Amino acid sequence: MKLDHPTLWLILPLTLAVAPLVWHLPFWVSGFWVLAIMLKLLRPDRAWPVYWLLPLAAGVFLGVLAEFRTIIGPQAGVSLLVAMSGTGRSWPSSAISC
């Protein structure tokens, strides 16, 4: 596993920004996010294909909706934000904007 600078500069701030939130989120959202980070660490050069990414993002959206019965409000909104930050194709602007 060899990390290039851009990947490191995306994963490091994102991890620092999300880490303290993990304890406040539903278990599956935190788990999903940790898994996404680990995949990115293992294969930093590989971008997720769009035909995976779209169903994944839709699944996350529906998961949050099912969990909170809404996507509005602090808890649901933060969960959606964190989960979606893990689904960035190669985490370009979505991760940086956090």
Add this chain to the structure above:
Amino acid sequence: MLMTHFIHGQSLLLATYLALVAVVLTAAILSSQPARPIPLAALLRQSGVLLFQALPLALLLFLLFPRLPTPFGGLGQVQTGRTGLSDSMQPGSVSELIQSDAIAFRAEFEGAAPAGSDLYWRGPVLWKYDGRVWSDLKIAGEDLLEIQPLGRPLNYSVMLEPHQQHWLFTLGASSQAPDVASDLTADMQWLARQPVKTRLRYSHSAHLDYRMDPVLLPELEALALQLPEGQNPRARRLAETWRRQAGNDDGALIRQALDHFRTEDFYYTLRPPRLDGDAMDAFLFDTRRGFCEHYASAFVVLMRMAEVPARVVTGYQGAELNPLGGYWLVRQRDAHAWAEVWLSGRGWVRVDPTAAVAPDRVERGINAALPELERPRATWDLAWLRPAHQAWDALNMQWQRWVVGYDHARQKALMERLHPALASLKGLLWALVGSSLLVLALLTLWILGRRRSPSPDRLQVLYGRFKARLNRIGVATPDTEGPLDLARRTATLRPDLATRVEAITRLYASLRYGPLPPDQARELARLIHGFKPRR
């Protein structure tokens, strides 16, 4: 995403952490610039400088961005507080709290603070007793309550930690409401209209000397004498004996009861034995080991058996001064239960039977009263950690007061003080836009100015100073003349200065054109500093 953290907490520690993450995030953005790679330290420094430059604007937005009277979209409502007192009490419920060193609230007094033994922070008042559990009836109707203040009022403010309940802990008695939406019950409890789910600051004015309910309404008297039927026969016989001995003198009866606790073999402990069957009989005659809830409970039961109206009051007793912040800390471990008895002509009077058993509890705090092995320990109990802990808490208190506590009301008050026009939303928005544009314009001018005027050459500055001193004694220094020519001409005009002028010029020429190390510039500065020729 960074801002979402503040939904769950707004502590200084979290804010500091997030500021550091913001530095890393900005560095990440800078690192993605296509220019040549920048070393990590330089990136972080550049990021820090950028954020520092944004501080004036951030400060302006903090002060002027309109605050909402209620939290936006329920933000700030997610905080969960630690549990504290509840609206019922049974053996063990207060002693459980004693194990926690969590902060219940912080208090500040205007002027001198009362003595520790006067610090009874009133919370739930318990009337109903089923033989084991005491319950709060929250009797509505402040018109049923009569407070006659005696002595001067005491002004203080409290920063209450979230406890998910309605109680606002107050000292003494007062019919003057704290400055938050709250209602007064007939038994002198101040209840916030909304459960306290976030940190709440309120000011209050109370009287430590007062007369409460000089006339007791029959409905309240009945409640204050209520006892379950047919329980605790031995306690009843004891109370009846005291009543016969005291006659109609309720004061004498109370003194007799307190003497009983003081002289008999009662023991103050966090680990009392289990009470089975008639709980009060078992406690008063068999185990005789208990905590404040045992003593308050037993005392009130005995009073009621002797036909003296009585009730249990729970809350906190005492406080610990933070000398660095000048405020008082009340922790969960200060939770306490005491009694109130109604006496003809005096109204409700506080009686603390725990103080009869363990006077140190009230005088010097919980740890002084408990046996060594039972004392709850916390990290801040370590003497060498205490100053650091106090400093951190004082810092946190200021953070809570000035940053987190800067809400709609405080913003309005500050703006009104600055200019009445700023108190309206329109005025605030104009001020926000105007001052933001001004700050941005100043910042832009500063940045442009820095780009246009590169930092002057230090040697040039020193040499310019030297030339200015020559000018002062009438030696012209045209820019077209080189340093060596100038030195020669000066030596001709002022032979007395020749040696010093030559030394300065030689050193300047060496530094400017020669291989001399740059630290010789300090020597040049010293020579020029000492060069003060007279006409």
